Amino acid sequence: MNPLNRLDLYKQMVRIRQYESRILQEYHADKKPAWDIGAGLIPGEMHLSAGQEPSAVGVCANLKQGDAITAPHRPHHFALAHGVDMNAMTAEIYGRDTGLCHGKGGHMHLFDPEHHFSCSGIIAQGYPVACGQALAFKRTGTDHVAVAVAGEGAANQGAFHESLNLAALWKLPVIFVIEDNDWAISVPRSHSTANASNADRASGYGMPGVRVENNDVEAVFEAAGVAIDRARAGGGPSLIEIHTVRLWGHFEGDAQAYRGADLDTLDARDPIPLYAATLAEIGDLSMDQVASIAADAAAEVDAAITFATSSPFPTADDALLHVFA
Amino acid sequence: MTSTETPTRRITTAKAMAEGIALEMRRDPAVFVMGEDVGAYGGIFGSTTDLFAEFGADRVIDTPISETGFIGAGIGAAVEGLRPVVELMFIDFYGVCMDQITNHMAKIHYESGGNVTVPMVLMAATGGGYSDAAQHSQCLWGTFAHLPGIKVVVPSNPYDAKGLMISAIQDDNPVLYLFHKGAQGLVWMEKNPRSIAHVPEESFTVPIGQAAIARQGTDVTIVTLSLSVQHSLDVAEQLVGEGISVEVIDLRSLVPLDTETVLTSVAKTGRVLVVDEDYRSFGLTGEIAAVIAEHDPTMLKKPFRRLAVPDVPIPYARVLEQAVLPTRDKITDHVKELMS
Amino acid sequence: MTEVPFPMMSEEEPDAEGVVGTWFVNHGETVAAGQVIAEVQVDKVSQDVEAPVGGVMYQLVAEGVGVRQGDPVARID
Numbered sequence: 001m002n003p004l005n006r007l008d009l010y011k012q013m014v015r016i017r018q019y020e021s022r023i024l025q026e027y028h029a030d031k032k033p034a035w036d037i038g039a040g041l042i043p044g045e046m047h048l049s050a051g052q053e054p055s056a057v058g059v060c061a062n063l064k065q066g067d068a069i070t071a072p073h074r075p076h077h078f079a080l081a082h083g084v085d086m087n088a089m090t091a092e093i094y095g096r097d098t099g100l101c102h103g104k105g106g107h108m109h110l111f112d113p114e115h116h117f118s119c120s121g122i123i124a125q126g127y128p129v130a131c132g133q134a135l136a137f138k139r140t141g142t143d144h145v146a147v148a149v150a151g152e153g154a155a156n157q158g159a160f161h162e163s164l165n166l167a168a169l170w171k172l173p174v175i176f177v178i179e180d181n182d183w184a185i186s187v188p189r190s191h192s193t194a195n196a197s198n199a200d201r202a203s204g205y206g207m208p209g210v211r212v213e214n215n216d217v218e219a220v221f222e223a224a225g226v227a228i229d230r231a232r233a234g235g236g237p238s239l240i241e242i243h244t245v246r247l248w249g250h251f252e253g254d255a256q257a258y259r260g261a262d263l264d265t266l267d268a269r270d271p272i273p274l275y276a277a278t279l280a281e282i283g284d285l286s287m288d289q290v291a292s293i294a295a296d297a298a299a300e301v302d303a304a305i306t307f308a309t310s311s312p313f314p315t316a317d318d319a320l321l322h323v324f325a
Numbered sequence: 326m327t328s329t330e331t332p333t334r335r336i337t338t339a340k341a342m343a344e345g346i347a348l349e350m351r352r353d354p355a356v357f358v359m360g361e362d363v364g365a366y367g368g369i370f371g372s373t374t375d376l377f378a379e380f381g382a383d384r385v386i387d388t389p390i391s392e393t394g395f396i397g398a399g400i401g402a403a404v405e406g407l408r409p410v411v412e413l414m415f416i417d418f419y420g421v422c423m424d425q426i427t428n429h430m431a432k433i434h435y436e437s438g439g440n441v442t443v444p445m446v447l448m449a450a451t452g453g454g455y456s457d458a459a460q461h462s463q464c465l466w467g468t469f470a471h472l473p474g475i476k477v478v479v480p481s482n483p484y485d486a487k488g489l490m491i492s493a494i495q496d497d498n499p500v501l502y503l504f505h506k507g508a509q510g511l512v513w514m515e516k517n518p519r520s521i522a523h524v525p526e527e528s529f530t531v532p533i534g535q536a537a538i539a540r541q542g543t544d545v546t547i548v549t550l551s552l553s554v555q556h557s558l559d560v561a562e563q564l565v566g567e568g569i570s571v572e573v574i575d576l577r578s579l580v581p582l583d584t585e586t587v588l589t590s591v592a593k594t595g596r597v598l599v600v601d602e603d604y605r606s607f608g609l610t611g612e613i614a615a616v617i618a619e620h621d622p623t624m625l626k627k628p629f630r631r632l633a634v635p636d637v638p639i640p641y642a643r644v645l646e647q648a649v650l651p652t653r654d655k656i657t658d659h660v661k662e663l664m665s
Numbered sequence: 666m667t668e669v670p671f672p673m674m675s676e677e678e679p680d681a682e683g684v685v686g687t688w689f690v691n692h693g694e695t696v697a698a699g700q701v702i703a704e705v706q707v708d709k710v711s712q713d714v715e716a717p718v719g720g721v722m723y724q725l726v727a728e729g730v731g732v733r734q735g736d737p738v739a740r741i742d
Contacts, residue, residue, distance in 0.1 A: 028708075032682070032731075033682045033683065033684045033729075033730070033731035033732075034512070034684040034686060034706060034728075034729045035513050035706060035708060035709055036513060036514060036515055037455050037456075037513055037514050038454065038455030038456055038514060038515055038643075039515070043455065043456035043643055044455060044456030044457050044458065044641065045457055045461070095456070095641055095642030095643060095644075095645075096642070101641075103640065103641060103642030103644075103645060104459075104638075104640045104641055104642070104645065105458060105459075105641055106456065106458045106641030106642070107641075108458060108460070108461075109458055109459065109460070109641070120460065121458070121460045121461055122417075122418060122420065122421070122460055123390050123421075124390070125420075125421070153389065153390040154390060156389035156390050156391045156394075157390050157391060157392075157421065158391070158393050158394075158421060159421070184361075184389070184390055185361065185362045185366065185369070186362045186364070186365060186366040186387070187361070187362060187364075187387045187389075191387055192387075192388075192389035192390070193389065249709075252709075253513060253709045254709065255709045255710040255711075257365070257710075258365045258366055313642060313644050314642055314644060314645055315644070316644055316645070316647075316648035317648070318645060319635075319637060319640050319645040319646075319648040319649050320635060320637055320649075323636065323637050323638070332690075332694070332695050332696050332697045332700055332719075333690070333691075333694060333695075334689075334700070335689040335690070336689065336701075337687065337704075510687065512686025512687055512704050512705075512706045512711050513686070513706070513709070513711070516687075521687055521688075521689060
C-alpha cells in the first residue's frame with residue numbers, strides 16, 4: 001500500500017472538481033438560449049463526476065504506471081486521477097485532431113494506451129475487458145492490476161456477473177469498483193437492486209467485497225490499497241463498492257425532476273469542503289493552501305481549455321480513417 | 326372575435342407514439358410498458374411521455390439495467406397472453422440482449438410450428454446527428470431486418486408514429502419499432518419542422534408492411550425511411566425550383582417490405598436513389614438494388630444509386646459525423662447526378 | 666384580447682432567458698381554451714404552455730429566440 005498523503009488526495013480532488021466545473025461551464029456556454037444537445041464547441045452527451053472525486057482519487061492513489069483502468073460513460077475523474085494528459089483529453093472532448101482519439105471518440109470513448117486507460121458508453125462492458133487486461137498481466141508475469149469501474153446500476157447487467165465469476169475462477173488481478181451514487185439516471189437503487197450492498201454479491205462469487213460509506217476518500221484509499229495489494233501478490237480479485245454522490249444530473253441537460261428532496265441534501269454532502277474541513281481540523285491544510293491549490297488547478301484547467309480550443313479540427317476525410325490498422 | 330375553424334392539434338413524434346401506447350393501454354388491460362427510465366422520466370427520448378401519470382408504476386415499469394433480463398421477461402409475459410411494450414433505450418445496446426431478441430423473440434413462433442405467439446413490441450431509439458458517437462448513434466435496422474421472425478417498422482413522422490405503434494401493439498407478432506431521436510421533435514435537439522404535425526386524437530392504425538408515397542414526382546425516386554424522409558422531402562421541395570420532380574417513398578416498414586410500391590415508382594421514373602442512415606454494405610440499400618434487379622433491371626435509365634453511412638463507426642466530432650451521415654447536400658448531389 | 670406569457674419556470678433566476686422550443690399552433694390559427702400551444706424551455710427544463718382562452722392565436726416570438734420569463738409569447742383574439 002502506498003503511504004497516505006492527505007494533501008495530495010485533497011489536491012487531486014480539487015483538480016478534478018475544477019476540471020468538471022469548467023467543462024460544465026464551457027459545455028453550456030454556447031447552448032443558449034435554447035439548450036440543444038448537438039450544438040456548441042462540446043457537442044453530444046456530457047456526464048460529469050462532481051461529487052465522485054473520492055472514489056477515483058482514493059483508488060488511483062494506490063496505482064502505478066502500467067496498471068489499467070476501464071471506466072464508464074462518466075470517466076473524467078478516473079482519467080485525471082490516473083494520469084491521463086489533461087490537454088489531450090480536453091482536446092478530445094472538443095473534437096480536435098490533437099485529442100487522444102483525433103476527435104473520433106469524444107468524452108465517452110477516451111483511449112490512452114500509455115496509461116492503460118479506456119472508457120466506453122455501454123454499461124458494465126468495461127468489466128470483461130478489465131478481466132482481459134488482468135489476464136494478460138498475469139500471463140506475462142507482471143504485478144500490474146486492472147481496475148474496472150461501473151455504477152451501481154451496472155451491477156444488474158449480465159457482464160458484471162460473468163466478469164466476477166471469471167475473475168474469481170481464474171484468480172485474476174482485477175479490482176471491481178462500483179460507484180453507488182444512488183441513481184441510474186432516474187431510477188434509485190431501491191428500485192433496481194435486490195441486495196443492499198454489492199459487497200454481498202462479491203462473496204457470492206468467491207471474492208472479498210467491501211462497501212465504503214460516506215464518500216470518504218481515506219476509507220476508499222485504504223480499502224483500495226488492501227484490494228490492490230492482494231491482487232498484486234497473486235491473491236485474486238476483489239470488489240469495492242463506494243457509496244458516493246452524484247452532485248449534478250446524470251447527463252448535462254438532465255433537469256432531475258425525478259430527484260425530489262434528494263437535491264436539497266447535496267450541498268451538505270459535497271466531499272471536497274468536507275475533506276478540507278477535516279484536514280484543517282488536524283492542521284494539515286491552511287486557508288492559504290486552499291486558495292493556492294484552487295488557483296493552481298484553475299490555471300492547469302485553463303491551459304487545457306486554451307490548448308483544446310486553439311487546436312485544429314480533423315478534416316472530413318479523416319472520418320474514413322482508422323477502421324482497420 | 327370567434328372563428329368557426331376547428332382547432333388543429335399538432336404534436337411531436339414522441340408525444341404521438343406515447344399517445345398510441347396510451348390508447349392501447351386504455352383499451353386493453355393486457356398492455357403494459359417496461360424499460361429503463363420509462364416511468365417518471367417519460368423515456369429518455371420521450372417515448373412514454375405522460376404514461377406514468379395516467380397508468381402508474383404497476384403498468385409502466387422502470388427496470389434495472391438488465392436488458393437480457395427484462396426483454397426476456399417481456400417474451401415470457403407475451404407467450405402467456407400479455408402484450409408488453411418493452412423499450413431498449415438505444416438500439417446500439419442490442420449487443421447485451423441480442424440472443425433474447427433473435428433467438429427467442431424472433432424464433433419461438435416458428436420453432437413451435439406456429440403454436441406459440443409472442444405479441445410483443447420492442448421499441449428502441451436510433452439515429453445520430455448530435456455527436457453521440459459510435460455506440461449511441463447507429464440505426465441498425467438492416468441488421469434486424471436481416472434476421473427472420475421480427476417485423477420491423479420505422480416511422481418518419483408523428484402521424485405514422487402513432488398509427489404504427491397501435492398496429493404494432495395489436496399485431497400478434499414481435500414488432501421492432503425503431504424511432505429516430507432526431508425525428509422525435511424534442512426541444513433539446515435540433516429538429517425538422519416535419520417532426521411536429523397534426524395527429525387525430527382518436528385511435529387509428531397505419532398498416533405494417535405498406536410504404537407511403539410521401540411526395541409524388543416524375544423524374545427521380547428516392548426510397549428512404551426515418552429522418553432521411555424528412556431530409557429527402559426538404560431536398561425535393563428545393564429542387565422544384567430547378568425543374569426536377571422528385572418522388573419520395575417512405576418505406577415505413579422494412580419487414581414486411583413493400584416492394585410493390587417501390588417497383589411501381591421506379592418503373593415510372595427510371596431513376597432511383599436509396600437513402601439510408603444505416604451502414605452501406607450488406608444492408609437495406611443492397612436489398613432494394615436486388616429487388617429491382619430481380620424484377621426488371623431494364624426499368625432503370627440510370628444505374629442504381631445509394632447514399633448510406635460508409636462502412637465506418639460513427640465518429641464524435643461534428644465535422645466527422647456530418648461527413649458520414651446522408652445529409653441534404655449529399656442527397657441533392659446524388660439526385661442531380663441522376664438527372665445529368 | 667388575451668396575452669399569453671412565458672411561464673415563470675425558474676424562480677431562482679427570474680431574469681433567466683428561455684425560448685419557445687416548439688410552436689404547435691401556427692400564426693393566425695384557431696385555438697381552444699386549454700389547448701397546448703407551445704413547448705417552452707429554460708435551460709434544461711421544458712414545459713407545455715396552454716391557451717388560457719379560445720380564439721385566433723398570433724405568435725409574438727419565433728422559435729429559438731431568447732425571451733424573458735413573464736414576457737408575452739402569444740396573443741389570442
